[in-house]
Each structure stands twice: as C-alpha cells, then as structure tokens.
Amino acid sequence: MKKIIVLLFIVVSSLNVLGQNFVGSHKLEIKKTMKDDHPDFYFSKEVMGESSFIKFEDTDDYRTFLFVLDDDGYCKYHILMCDYSLLKNVVDSLNKNYEYQNNLIWYDYVSGKNNFVIKVKKEEWYFSVITKKLDEKD
Secondary structure, eight states: OHHHHHHHHHHHHHHHHHTOOOTTOBHHHHHHHHHHHOTTEEEEEEEOSSSOEEEEEETTSSEEEEEEEOTTSBEEEEEEEEOGGGHHHHHHHHHHHSEEOSTTEEEEEETTTEEEEEEEEEOSSOEEEEEEEOOTTO
C-alpha cells in the first residue's frame, strides 16, 4: 500500500513538472523554481563548459530532470527522464494539455510568440520528455 501511495505522489508531481516550461529561463531562476515548487526534486549537479546543464533528481529515483544551457546560463531545452511506470500518465497529461501531432510529438502554443515542441523518446530502460522551441525545421 505504501508503494502505491508513493507512486501516486510521483505521478501527480510529474504531471505538475510537465506543465511548466523552463525554456529561456536562467539557471538561477530554474534552481529557485525547482526548490520552491518541486520539493520532490533535489539539485544533483551543475556542469559548465562545452555541454552545460543542471541536473535534478527525485528522491525515489523515478525521474531525472536535465536543463541544457547556453553559454550565458539560459535553458535551451529540457529533458525529463522517467521510469516506464509513469508513461501512461505522462502521455495522458500531454494529450490533455497540448496539441498532439503524431509519433509521440505534441505542440505547445504560447500566446502566438513562442511555440514549443514536446517529444517523448523511448529508450531501453526509461523514456524522455524533451521540450524545446519549435524551429522552422521541426
């Protein structure tokens, strides 16, 4: 029973994180927002250099959140990596909140200025939810 309650809590908090788009946010803002609004995640690592990112993990090892940064510390795109036990709920949430295209791709249209693409990519042991700005070529 305890395991079900913990898993339910993780699913609900995953859906909350999915609804928040950090693309374009500065790393200091991301760190503050994650600390204030997503206490189930803890700051894990920051890497600056050729491939800069900040990493958050949840306390139950079901989710990892990577924020890929540009040279000035702004988020270019983010990746939420999840255990497959969360896949159905994540896809249901994406279907409810965004415009589904095909092949596990959704569009998020924000006030006509910035459009975003959200892709679910299935890996062997986990799946990823990748959010980035929609480019001309996407």
